[in-house]
Amino acid sequence: MTHSVTKGLSKLSANQQLVFDILKAESGPLTAYEVIDRVRTGSVWAPPTVYRALKRLIDEGLVHRLESQNAFLACTRSHQSEAWNIFTICENCGATQELSSDDIATRLKDRVAENDFLVTKMTIELRGVCRTCTNPKIAAT
Ligand SMILES: [Zn+2]
Ligand SMILES: [Zn+2]
Known part of the structure; x- marks a missing residue:
């Protein structure tokens, strides 16, 4: 087991961190819609913001996409x-x-x-x- 990949937690924006925290708290994957549902409370979140955050988290290796379910989960x-x-x-x-x-x-x-x-x-x-x-x-x- 290696630990060669450095994960860029410190570089995350508040939005990205929030999406990451939501996914980390789950035991199963969430669809983008479910993520949007969870961040929507009282803020001005637009779906594109969530999609951008998810893409960045995937690029950083912090989140994976489950192809079969088109859903996302935090990397462990x-x-x-x-x-x-x-x-x-x-x-x-x-x-x-x-x-x-x-x-x-x-x-x-x-x-x-x-x-x-x-x-x-x-x-x-x-x-x-x-x-x-x-x-x-x-x-x-
Ligand atoms: Zn079970
Ligand atoms: Zn992983």
Whole structure:
């Protein structure tokens, strides 16, 4: 596991920080509409502002986009490359976790390179059931 990517928290604007904090507080991904819903309270937030903030956070590697759901979640890992992302998604409650993926991504990339293909972006979404949903009694205690 490496920590080579320096994440630019200090450079975030107040808007970007707010969107990041909203995503960090969630256990699952939020769509852009859900983010807009949460920031709308009492301020002058326009959807383009939210989209711009999301784009910047993705560029900074602080937030990932889940392709299948067109939804966003805060990054919980450090990456060799921001372009390799692997997630587990609970089909029951929607809880989403990010896996440490650098070793897997490197192996996949090498394997694909044997076929003369250059991978520039990879998002793997693994679907199943989280521990809480497998055994609600344990989670409740
Ligand atoms: Zn991440
Ligand atoms: Zn679950």
